[in-house]
Amino acid sequence: MPHPVDVHVGKRIRHRRWLTGMTQQQLAEAVGIKFQQIQKYETGANRVSASRLWDMAEALEVDVSFFFEGLAKDGHEGSTTLPADIIADKEALDLVRSYYAIPETQRKRLFDLARVLSEVA
Template sequence: MKKRGREKKEGLNEVDVFVGQRLRELRMLAGLSQSDVASALGLTFQQLQKYERGFNRVSASRLFTLAHYFRVPVSVFFEGLEERRSHTEAAGAEAESEGTLRSREALMLARYFQNIRDPQVRAAIRELAERCATASEAEGHAEAMPAAARQGRRGRGEHVAGRA
């Protein structure tokens, strides 16, 4: 007897998972719960959860509705897919799970950053992030940085003291 629906494969489709992750990112950046988005679109939160995890495919019409809801172009759901495919093939599954953790942290930071209204504070945070990233790239890990680098060579402490 022929089964209805799509057949279960050995794993989830990587495109469905990617689109689901983008959906989750958009939802989290907007500060909305799964229930909020689901009810606005006439879905159950379980259905939205399945979309976000890649268990269910998002149809073209639903993708269009989601893009309209979040006020983004449909292409946003696919941006970075090619780079991720080549990166995943080269680095393997370990890098993928590490990327998910980094993605979650990045989303949280972006959400907090959006709520900061003072342009000087925003600029200071951007500068701090840039310095940390540069130091991390140069030294391998931020924990391995010398104490002088952690304190800031360009007088970061002066900026902080000047604000107090």
């Protein structure tokens, strides 16, 4: 049975890959492995080495710590205010992709606006 941390890291790899619109094949080529290995990482069937995780973080343009966000100290997923499968929702995924397509300075302003609107809702 896969370790909960390996499963969590795999989910974070998959979610980030989806957000960037990258295929398993593209990520595999970026880090120099076969796409089947990406599949195994994403399901938690295989543990990702530190150096491979570093390469993936670079390819996916995130800090390595991104893959561990949402993990509780006991190695299990911590509670969040969002459903765990939010990225599986096509509308949410399209919204996030569109958000990251906006230039950073405008994106921050949009984020600030969204935060204000959510506080008054």
